[in-house]
Amino acid sequence: MAHNVNFDLSHPGVEAGLESPADEEVVHDSFSQLIEEESQREGLPDAIELQHQQRNPEDEGPDNVAYEDRGRRMGSDDTGEEEGERQTDSLLKDRWSSATLKILSSMPSRTIGRSQGAILSQYFNRTTGLRKRTQKRASIKDFSRSARPSIRGYGVEVDTTDSAEKKQERLVKNLQDLSAVDRVRMLKEMPLNLSEKKSLRRLTLKMTKQTRSSRNLRCCSYLKFHIILALRHSWYSCLSFLHSLHLWQMPLKRVSGRFGSGVLSYFLFLKTLLFFNVFLFLVLGSFLVVPQAVYPPERLENRTSFTGLELLTGGGYFSNTLLYYGYYSNHTLPSCSKNNTSSPPRPECDSKSLSYNMPLAYFFTIGLSFFITCIILVYSMSKSFGQSFRIDKSNGMLAMKVFCSWDFKVIKKSSVKLLSENICTQLKELLGEAHHSRTRSTTLDKLIKLMIHGLGWTLCIGATAGCVVGIYYFSDYMHKEQQESWQHDSGDPGLLKEASLLALPVLVSFINLMLPILFQFTAWMEKYDSPSLRTFVSLSRNLILKVSVLGVLCFHWLKRVAGSSSDNKTFKCWESFVGQDLYRFLTIDFIFTLLATLFGELLWRLFSDKVLKRNRRPEFDIAKNVLDLIYGQTLAWLGLLFTPLLPAVQILKLLLLFYIKMSSVMMNCQPPSRPYRVSQMTTIFITLLCFPSFLGASVCVTYTMWRLPSSESCGPFRGNKTMIQAGKQRIVELVKENPNLYFLAQAHTYLVENPFFLFVGAAIFLIVIYFQSQVVDGQRKIIALLQEQIENEGEDKKFLITRLQSIHERKRTPARNLTIQDSAC
Amino acid sequence: MEVILTLPELKSNPFKTRICQVFSTSEDRDGSLTFEDFLDLLSAFSDSATLEIKSHYAFRIFDFDDDGTLDSGDLEKLVNCLTGETADTRLTKEEMGQLITNILDESDIDKDGTVNLSEFQHVISRSPDFV
Numbered sequence: 001m002a003h004n005v006n007f008d009l010s011h012p013g014v015e016a017g018l019e020s021p022a023d024e025e026v027v028h029d030s031f032s033q034l035i036e037e038e039s040q041r042e043g044l045p046d047a048i049e050l051q052h053q054q055r056n057p058e059d060e061g062p063d064n065v066a067y068e069d070r071g072r073r074m075g076s077d078d079t080g081e082e083e084g085e086r087q088t089d090s091l092l093k094d095r096w097s098s099a100t101l102k103i104l105s106s107m108p109s110r111t112i113g114r115s116q117g118a119i120l121s122q123y124f125n126r127t128t129g130l131r132k133r134t135q136k137r138a139s140i141k142d143f144s145r146s147a148r149p150s151i152r153g154y155g156v157e158v159d160t161t162d163s164a165e166k167k168q169e170r171l172v173k174n175l176q177d178l179s180a181v182d183r184v185r186m187l188k189e190m191p192l193n194l195s196e197k198k199s200l201r202r203l204t205l206k207m208t209k210q211t212r213s214s215r216n217l218r219c220c221s222y223l224k225f226h227i228i229l230a231l232r233h234s235w236y237s238c239l240s241f242l243h244s245l246h247l248w249q250m251p252l253k254r255v256s257g258r259f260g261s262g263v264l265s266y267f268l269f270l271k272t273l274l275f276f277n278v279f280l281f282l283v284l285g286s287f288l289v290v291p292q293a294v295y296p297p298e299r300l301e302n303r304t305s306f307t308g309l310e311l312l313t314g315g316g317y318f319s320n321t322l323l324y325y326g327y328y329s330n331h332t333l334p335s336c337s338k339n340n341t342s343s344p345p346r347p348e349c350d351s352k353s354l355s356y357n358m359p360l361a362y363f364f365t366i367g368l369s370f371f372i373t374c375i376i377l378v379y380s381m382s383k384s385f386g387q388s389f390r391i392d393k394s395n396g397m398l399a400m401k402v403f404c405s406w407d408f409k410v411i412k413k414s415s416v417k418l419l420s421e422n423i424c425t426q427l428k429e430l431l432g433e434a435h436h437s438r439t440r441s442t443t444l445d446k447l448i449k450l451m452i453h454g455l456g457w458t459l460c461i462g463a464t465a466g467c468v469v470g471i472y473y474f475s476d477y478m479h480k481e482q483q484e485s486w487q488h489d490s491g492d493p494g495l496l497k498e499a500s501l502l503a504l505p506v507l508v509s510f511i512n513l514m515l516p517i518l519f520q521f522t523a524w525m526e527k528y529d530s531p532s533l534r535t536f537v538s539l540s541r542n543l544i545l546k547v548s549v550l551g552v553l554c555f556h557w558l559k560r561v562a563g564s565s566s567d568n569k570t571f572k573c574w575e576s577f578v579g580q581d582l583y584r585f586l587t588i589d590f591i592f593t594l595l596a597t598l599f600g601e602l603l604w605r606l607f608s609d610k611v612l613k614r615n616r617r618p619e620f621d622i623a624k625n626v627l628d629l630i631y632g633q634t635l636a637w638l639g640l641l642f643t644p645l646l647p648a649v650q651i652l653k654l655l656l657l658f659y660i661k662m663s664s665v666m667m668n669c670q671p672p673s674r675p676y677r678v679s680q681m682t683t684i685f686i687t688l689l690c691f692p693s694f695l696g697a698s699v700c701v702t703y704t705m706w707r708l709p710s711s712e713s714c715g716p717f718r719g720n721k722t723m724i725q726a727g728k729q730r731i732v733e734l735v736k737e738n739p740n741l742y743f744l745a746q747a748h749t750y751l752v753e754n755p756f757f758l759f760v761g762a763a764i765f766l767i768v769i770y771f772q773s774q775v776v777d778g779q780r781k782i783i784a785l786l787q788e789q790i791e792n793e794g795e796d797k798k799f800l801i802t803r804l805q806s807i808h809e810r811k812r813t814p815a816r817n818l819t820i821q822d823s824a825c
Numbered sequence: 826m827e828v829i830l831t832l833p834e835l836k837s838n839p840f841k842t843r844i845c846q847v848f849s850t851s852e853d854r855d856g857s858l859t860f861e862d863f864l865d866l867l868s869a870f871s872d873s874a875t876l877e878i879k880s881h882y883a884f885r886i887f888d889f890d891d892d893g894t895l896d897s898g899d900l901e902k903l904v905n906c907l908t909g910e911t912a913d914t915r916l917t918k919e920e921m922g923q924l925i926t927n928i929l930d931e932s933d934i935d936k937d938g939t940v941n942l943s944e945f946q947h948v949i950s951r952s953p954d955f956v
Binding site for chain 2: 188189190191193194195257400403404406408410411412413416420421423424427428431787790791793794795797798
């Protein structure tokens with residue numbers, strides 16, 4: 001008799017979760033066997049009768065219900081249609097007999113997650129596909145997430161009725177044909193137990209060793225092989241060492257444990273900015289600062305003594321140091337001028353081997369660092385954008401919320417409780433949205449709402465415009481005052497005059513601090529439909545404020561300060577002055593952030609605890625803090641050209657900020673009570689970092705290099721030409737010296753400066769974008785078609801199950817009638 | 826299992842018992858973990874685990890009755906775990922019913938009344954916030 005073990009109730013593992021793989025052959029081929037048996041209709045009633053006698057009384061329950069239902073309907077003739085009608089809505093459990101339940105539970109779509117054999121066959125197909133595509137190096141993520149082995153059309157028909165061992169053998173054979181990297185990646189991605197993965201790997205390596213030793217290698221290949229292995233091993237140990245040096249791992253874990261992923265994203269953003277600045281510092285330091293420090297120029301003026309104020313103003317003692325543009329020489333280092341009486345002749349001047357063209361180095365280093373930063377930013381932006389953007393966003397978000405909103409990083413009990421409350425509120429909100437009929441608000445209500453929104457916006461934009469105009473006039477006033485004071489005494493400005501330079505930064509930081517509070521108040525006044533809209537509106541208002549403030553400041557520096565250098569020589573070195581200004585802005589911004597943290601969080605918490613006796617602590621406003629970070633980074637990028645050591649200052653600032661914010665958050669704040677969509681916000685922040693911030697900074701720097709004349713007496717580009725002209729002149733000189741570089745210069749002239757080339761490049765870019773958008777449209781259509789197809793398959797499945805059930809019932813009723821009659825008699 | 830549940834990471838997690846049961850390979854099904862099971866657990870929850878592994882294990886954790894799919898009983902238990910233990914954070918019966926109907930409408934593609942692993946992975950792949 002064929003396998004009818006499916007009906008064997010003593011079979012233990014069918015309905016349990018973690019069944020052993022040995023049961024699989026039984027499970028997978030039972031369905032086809034069953035259909036065969038039903039069509040044969042031989043000897044089955046005996047087996048069914050046997051099973052009746054073995055059956056536990058509690059299994060009788062569902063059968064009785066189904067039977068009685070059918071019993072009532074047995075009177076009517078067309079049972080088939082009625083069944084179909086009744087049971088096509090869903091495959092609910094309580095209507096089926098236990099045998100059908102067993103079949104249902106052992107169907108491939110339900111066992112795919114649990115049984116090892118199914119996973120093995122799935123990965124067998126993937127490795128086959130990967131082997132065929134090794135030339136194209138397709139990544140695993142390109143494979144669509146299909147769990148059924150039969151859908152993949154690679155021409156390999158995997159027979160699902162094979163035993164687990166055979167599947168394992170085939171998988172191992174496939175694995176060993178892959179490259180080592182792919183193999184490791186595959187093994188990592190398989191959702192199997194560690195012991196099973198270890199055995200797979202062992203088998204793979206064993207077979208690889210066998211095949212390898214069978215080939216005859218020459219001795220030098222052996223040596224190469226061992227050297228490569230040793231190198232790779234040392235590289236991995238190096239990587240693991242770097243991993244263990246993870247910066248700030250413990251504090252970040254503590255923060256995420258208490259506050260969740262939202263606040264964590266702020267600190268991760270800070271870490272990213274820190275790495276950017278470290279990179280800039282290394283590049284600029286090694287190419288600009290170190291050579292200049294080794295060969296310092298002759299000092300013509302006396303240095304002022306060091307007072308503590310320099311740390312804030314950046315002037316005084318710092319004004320003629322490596323910190324600023326003005327210090328860097330415009331000759332080839334080492335500079336050996338002939339008419340140098342004061343200092344002894346340098347020994348380096350004799351040798352002609354070392355020569356370092358400072359202006360060229362300055363020009364290229366700044367350009368290169370901006371270019372690399374741009375590439376890194378665009379890459380990270382596109383990566384995070386790709387993660388958070390999905391093609392098929394048609395359906396609602398309820399399922400997503402339920403499955404994905406639990407933040408497994410949260411540890412503390414109170415935070416867990418808060419998270420649960422949060423989720424509950426969100427779910428209730430979403431349900432209310434979806435199901436309440438939209439109460440038609442009267443036109444009066446709508447008008448009032450519109451008016452309030454309009455009022456809010458006018459208030460905010462008006463306040464922003466007012467502050468911007470105020471900054472404009474104030475900077476004008478300060479500028480004129482400085483010009484006058486420097487005209488009168490051209491000597492050393494006193495301490496008060498230095499301190500007065502701090503007035504503009506203080507005003508700007510004050511505005512940056514106060515206006516967001518006004519925006520928050522306005523938002524509290526208005527009522528928004530959804531929390532994400534509220535976040536978006538507040539973000540855009542803060543952004544408008546910061547962009548306009550930075551805009552007016554750039555105008556002030558680039559037009560006024562640079563422009564005034566052409567008339568009477570008030571500014572000996574306008575670039576150094578701008579650099580000092582930026583340094584001042586950075587430090588004052590840091591001080592104001594400290595003050596805001598102190599007052600906003602610490603004092604508010606004390607106030608709320610002691611005076612008001614409430615249990616609500618202040619919340620950490622993630623968006624505002626991230627925007628502050630972006631603002632600081634924009635200032636740092638703006639100042640790169642004028643102050644090569646500014647990244648070092650920014651690094652110090654970020655380090656201190658991290659520890660201060662961390663301690664403040666842990667002591668004073670509570671986890672956010674409003675929902676925060678982490679990856680969407682992270683994408684937005686990186687986009688903001690790239691587009692207004694970095695783009696604006698690079699536009700300003702390009703404008704400076706291209707249009708503004710450099711000052712006459714300081715810096716690497718002395719003389720009254722723009723930096724680009726000076727740079728070009730240097731390049732021409734360089735090309736004259738080395739004729740090999742001639743073709744490079746020619747290439748530059750024909751390619752970069754030719755507008756036709758740029759036009760063609762832009763056209764190609766646009767065409768590529770158009771094609772990609774067409775591809776996306778096509779994919780959407782395919783998704784819709786596939787969904788229809790899956791629905792049809794679902795219908796088929798229901799039909800088959802109901803037929804099976806009806807056949808089973810029909811078989812059973814004569815048998816039951818017999819037993820009932822027997823028991824009655 | 827009690828020893829493992831005293832770990833700070835698992836102590837307040839509402840899914841702690843399910844996690845132990847899923848990763849356990851012991852015969853007695855009491856949720857005890859060998860060292861290798863513990864390693865599996867840590868690697869599945871680490872940041873460098875692929876989305877596939879995370880979704881696979883998440884599905885098994887959410888499948889409270891271990892039948893290979895998420896039906897309405899599983900979903901109800903899941904929502905109750907998410908919203909917490911106290912009475913005022915739980916959803917009412919009709920809200921729960923509505924929620925489950927909506928979830929099944931959105932994620933059950935073959936309309937069989939349950940969410941199987943592929944459908945679950947499909948939902949997960951559309952949401953970037955999965956931890």
